[in-house]
Amino acid sequence: MATTIKTPEEIEKMRTAGQLAAEVLRMVGAQVQAGVTTGELDELCHDYIVNQQKAIPAPLNYRGFPKSICTSLNQVVCHGIPGDKVLKDGDIINIDVTVIKDGYHGDTSKMYYVGAPSVRGRRVTEVSLEAMRRGIAIVKPGVRLGDVGHTIQSWVESQSCSVVREYCGHGIGRRFHEDPQVLHYGRAGTGTEIQAGMTFTIEPMVNAGKPQTRLLSDGWTVVTRDRSLSAQWEHTILVTDDGHEVLTQLPGDEL
Ligand code: MF3
Ligand code: CO
Numbered sequence: 001m002a003t004t005i006k007t008p009e010e011i012e013k014m015r016t017a018g019q020l021a022a023e024v025l026r027m028v029g030a031q032v033q034a035g036v037t038t039g040e041l042d043e044l045c046h047d048y049i050v051n052q053q054k055a056i057p058a059p060l061n062y063r064g065f066p067k068s069i070c071t072s073l074n075q076v077v078c079h080g081i082p083g084d085k086v087l088k089d090g091d092i093i094n095i096d097v098t099v100i101k102d103g104y105h106g107d108t109s110k111m112y113y114v115g116a117p118s119v120r121g122r123r124v125t126e127v128s129l130e131a132m133r134r135g136i137a138i139v140k141p142g143v144r145l146g147d148v149g150h151t152i153q154s155w156v157e158s159q160s161c162s163v164v165r166e167y168c169g170h171g172i173g174r175r176f177h178e179d180p181q182v183l184h185y186g187r188a189g190t191g192t193e194i195q196a197g198m199t200f201t202i203e204p205m206v207n208a209g210k211p212q213t214r215l216l217s218d219g220w221t222v223v224t225r226d227r228s229l230s231a232q233w234e235h236t237i238l239v240t241d242d243g244h245e246v247l248t249q250l251p252g253d254e255l
């Protein structure tokens with residue numbers, strides 16, 4: 001499927017979906033603490049999305065995914081399935097929320113510390129946040145997706161961390177995952193040229209150790225092969241005529 005350029009009407013719907021996804025994260029973030037299970041966080045999000053927002057949690061039943069959010073703890077890279085895992089002091093956790101409102105998707109994730117993080121936990125979390133920020137910062141018409149990947153990879157590797165290769169950002173709109181693929185590594189000056197009206201995610205997965213991953217037997221949970229910590233942040237971005245708008249950033253919040 002080719003990359004779509006969104007119309008002004010579609011962009012307004014993407015804005016709404018993006019803001020709703022961000023509001024779910026703000027709600028659930030306040031509940032992340034030792035003793036809570038990832039399944040309880042999922043239930044809170046599910047009820048909030050369905051009952052308050054009158055929206056749809058996109059992950060639920062997506063290609064058979066069984067829950068409404070992804071919760072990826074410590075060495076889990078992405079697609080962790082909420083369940084009876086109890087959060088404990090020192091854990092780092094990514095919560096990834098995607099909502100569908102009026103037919104359009106908003107996709108965003110953040111890292112949370114449970115109590116005080118370890119030195120390594122804080123470091124991989126901060127490196128991945130800065131990686132996402134640097135990638136977003138250069139988005140404007142005429143820049144190539146390889147420039148985004150190169151910017152992210154250069155930063156992450158300069159910090160002695162690594163970029164996961166098997167999963168990437170993606171176009172987003174009526175469908176959860178559209179073209180183009182937004183790789184978080186690459187060569188400057190290569191790849192698709194960014195155009196105004198594109199909407200895509202930037203969501204670098206950064207490992208404290210080596211980049212390789214392994215898929216667990218549940219068919220979803222992706223972990224670091226070397227069991228090092230992994231962290232990820234994600235925003236949905238609209239390309240504007242002179243730059244970009246972060247659709248999943250709430251007013252007054254920093255990136
Ligand atoms: N939210 C993830 C992303 O950023 C995709 C999760 S797919 C699921 O693309 F099925 F695991 F929910
Ligand atoms: Co995404």
Ligand code: CO
Binds near residue numbers: 097098109234
């Ligand atoms: Co996501």
